[in-house]
Amino acid sequence: MSERRLVISDKYFEVPSDLLARLQNLRAGRAADDIERTYDAFLLDPGVGPPTYLAADGRILWDDDMWGVEPTRGEAYAAIVVGARKTGVRDLLKLLPPRPPSAASCGECGGSGRFKVGGATLGDEQPSSLLCPTCRGIGWRASH
Numbered sequence: 001m002s003e004r005r006l007v008i009s010d011k012y013f014e015v016p017s018d019l020l021a022r023l024q025n026l027r028a029g030r031a032a033d034d035i036e037r038t039y040d041a042f043l044l045d046p047g048v049g050p051p052t053y054l055a056a057d058g059r060i061l062w063d064d065d066m067w068g069v070e071p072t073r074g075e076a077y078a079a080i081v082v083g084a085r086k087t088g089v090r091d092l093l094k095l096l097p098p099r100p101p102s103a104a105s106c107g108e109c110g111g112s113g114r115f116k117v118g119g120a121t122l123g124d125e126q127p128s129s130l131l132c133p134t135c136r137g138i139g140w141r142a143s144h
Contacts, residue, residue: 005064006035007050009071013058013080013095020056022089035063044083044092052079054092074136081113081137099140106135113137 015023023042035041041053041061050064060076062069069075077096084092105111109132116129131137 007062007064007069007071008039008055009060009073009076011058012060012073012076013054015054015056015058015095019089019091019094022091023054023056026087026089035061043087044079045086047082047086052083054079054083077138078131078136082131096138099138103140106132106139106141108132108134109139111139113139 027036027042033043035051035053036043039053039059039061040056042056043051044054044060045052050062050067050069053061053063055061060071060079062071062075062079080092080095084090106113109115113132113135114129114137115132132139135141
């Protein structure tokens with residue numbers, strides 16, 4: 001068995017009190033795990049990849065035993081995008097920075113933040129999609 005590797009990002013987000021209360025209520029509805037209890041965190045994605053959490057202090061945590069996650073701003077943005085989708089808490093997206101007027105849409109995903117996957121469909125007959133690896137799900141690229 002490999003040793004647990006907890007990866008913690010810098011503080012990228014300010015979690016407003018109303019969103020914090022909503023996340024606390026969701027967490028109270030089920031048994032919290034040790035990361036949630038230790039770091040006052042909320043499970044965003046139990047995932048195919050590493051379980052991902054948002055801490056109340058605005059950091060992202062990854063329970064990364066084999067994935068090699070690097071705690072970059074892009075990975076933190078991706079965690080918020082995926083977390084909003086998986087938890088159904090769309091207000092998580094308000095944590096992301098607003099798109100600057102000068103920012104171009106991501107050329108890889110056409111600004112959608114997602115790639116359609118070769119004709120496969122989900123149960124609701126919508127094309128399956130994956131998070132865009134270029135823009136990390138936000139749909140735009142900051143100008144340099």
